[in-house]
Amino acid sequence: MPFRKHWLPILRDLSHAFQRSMIEHLPRQIVPKVHYCTEYDQVISDYGPAIKQWSMRYESYHFYFKKIALRTNNYKNLQKTLATRYRLKQAFSSFKMTQLNHNDQAIKIQKIKNNIFNNEMKCAIISHFGNIDMSKDLLQCHKFRYENIEYCRSSVYIISLMNLTETPKFVQVVNIIKLTHKWWLLVDMLATIGYDDKLCAWEIKSMDKYDLLDPCSMKYYYKGLDIYEIDNSTFVAFTARLTLH
Incomplete structure (x- = not known):
């Protein structure tokens, strides 16, 4: 759920209460993090949600390089040793991971029933494919992967940026359908209302405008986003x- 700015005073009071409790009850177990947590409200106010400053992935990678440095006992050109070992590890992982193969992969393929599409969706499908029997000619899947990019139903994706303002254009994947040997994304073309500073999220709205997009020719900007309903408005945290450029 998006973090709201009017929660920050509550976070500040709780963090200070936690610090006082630690000083009173566990004075010998106080670590620097006990003090750092009292600054979270100001950090979030200045730079946005704390999850965007999460450093656990850095710590994980740093641990790997530190372990390699200790095991190799090479101190003449340590940077080259670490870079070479990491490149070899990446090459091995890429070779083993099947999702990095340049193949289409559909997950949970099912038949389609006519009643899952409303009139606007049917018009978009007929306009794109012509007159077809949807229950016989089309298939659907829950997820579709193309060159290590995963598209999921109900997720929101960025397909382009508006000129000048560089405002993201969002679409929601309603369904993933297949005709003959080709998969298509049936998407709801969402209207971008604006950016909400209090929620740190973009407000979007469905205009019931549907289209079919080719996942193989789409430009990939960002992973799939979740939708949040707040006060009868729809937001995506991005x-x-x-x-x-």
Whole structure:
């Protein structure tokens, strides 16, 4: 759920209460993190959600390099040793991971029933494919992977950026359908209302405009996003900055 700015005073009071409790009851177990947590409200206010500053992945990678440095006992050109070992590890992992193969992969393939599409969706499908028997000619799947990019039903994706303002254009994948040997994304073309500073999220709205997109020719900007309903409005939590150049 998106973090709300009016929660920050509550977070500040709780963090200070926690620090006082540690000083009173466990003074010998106080570590620097006990003090750092009292600064979280100001950090979140200045730089956005704390999850965007999560450093556990860095610590994980740093542990790997530190372990290699201790085992190799090479101190003349340590940077080259670490880079070489890591590149060999990446090559081995890429060879073993089947999802990195340049193949299409559909997960949980099912037949389609006519009643799952509303009139607007049917019009978009007929406009794209022509007159077809949807229950016989089409198949659907829950997830579709193309060149290590995964598209999931109900997820929201960025397909482009608006000129000048560089505002993201969002679509929601309603269904993933297949005709003959080709998979297509049936998407709801969402309208971007604006960015909410209090929620650190983009407000979007469905206009019931549907289209079919080719996942093999789409430009990939970001992973699938989740939708949140707040006060009869719809938001996607996305704080990264994307640019046209």
